[in-house]
Amino acid sequence: MVMNEQIKASEVVLKGLDGENLGVVEREEALRLARELGADLVCDNLMSSPPPCRLVAKGNARREREKQQQEERKAQGGGKLKEIRLTPAIEDHDYDTKLRSAEKLLKDGNRVLLSVQAKGKEGAKAKELLERMLADLAGTGRKTTGIQVSGKGAAVEVAPL
Structure with missing residues (x-):
């Protein structure tokens, strides 16, 4: 204008x-x-x-x-940013629950921050877990940031398609 x-x-x-x-x-x-x-x-x-x-x-x-x-x-902003926390030693059932929760948030138009906090020697598994989660969420969202690994944690932001 x-x-x-x-x-x-x-x-x-x-x-x-x-x-x-x-x-x-x-x-x-x-x-x-x-x-x-x-x-x-x-x-x-x-x-x-x-x-x-x-x-x-x-x-x-x-x-x-x-x-x-x-x-x-x-x-442009896409909804609110919601965080879902995971641990590297997550059980399959718990993983499926977190995955459904992330899919629901993405379908509602919210952005999701997936974060993994590792303890001890689990740090290497954090990135693998996020890559698996991103592959499973490919139908409902896309990552806006790369997987950010810091110390014993890792995080990635996912926006709805």
Whole structure:
């Protein structure tokens, strides 16, 4: 969203405060009209020639832009980040339970952080366990970070498809 003096086109297609069509107007005339009415000149699409612009009550344009950016961030972010903790010496039944839990979270649109805490000499098994879990979750999610091994633990973040 481009506003006021940021608009560089020489002519614009202008709409008034109530949505009435004012036709093709020079940029300077549109800015003067916006100042007189106490409004902002807003252009949503610079790709057309002349670009369509509209007059918006002062301050509303900024609120609209912030709301639009917030919706874009929300759509892009993918849900909340939920953590599932595992141990390298996990039983098959427990592994299946954690796998179902991760699949459910991914289907609900949440991101999942799979973390493994190892004790003693189990550190090598942590990465293998995460690779197995990622292979089993390939149908519902994809990893966004590589497997991060630190000390005696390992973690990976998985986002829904």
